[in-house]
Amino acid sequence: xxxxxxxxxxxxxxxxxxxxxxxxxxxxxxxxxxxxxxxxxxxxxxxxxxxxxxxxxxxxxxxxxxxxxxxxxxxxxxxxxxxxxxxxxxxxxxxxxxxxxxx
Numbered sequence: 001x002x003x004x005x006x007x008x009x010x011x012x013x014x015x016x017x018x019x020x021x022x023x024x025x026x027x028x029x030x031x032x033x034x035x036x037x038x039x040x041x042x043x044x045x046x047x048x049x050x051x052x053x054x055x056x057x058x059x060x061x062x063x064x065x066x067x068x069x070x071x072x073x074x075x076x077x078x079x080x081x082x083x084x085x086x087x088x089x090x091x092x093x094x095x096x097x098x099x100x101x102x103x
Contacts, residue, residue: 006038010054020090034089035093037057037085053098
């Protein structure tokens with residue numbers, strides 16, 4: 001797999017490693033096991049909010065959220081498949097860089 005740089009915005013910074021709010025690690029989108037990533041920096045900044053942070057993430061195994069939802073027999077979000085949003089378990093993130101706090 002090739003490296004894929006995506007962005008993750010979060011209101012709560014990671015301490016020393018990528019993590020989900022639940023602390024779980026896996027592919028389930030309903031059990032809080034995945035990190036949500038986007039290819040759009042402005043979307044990550046919007047999600048992080050005014051006091052959050054944005055990370056640039058090397059996630060070569062990230063899959064589009066629509067593919068994962070289909071594999072788990074889940075329905076579309078709000079009647080459509082979401083574009084530009086990817087998911088990966090935290091354990092599959094290779095490198096991450098803090099881009100900074102939102103201003």
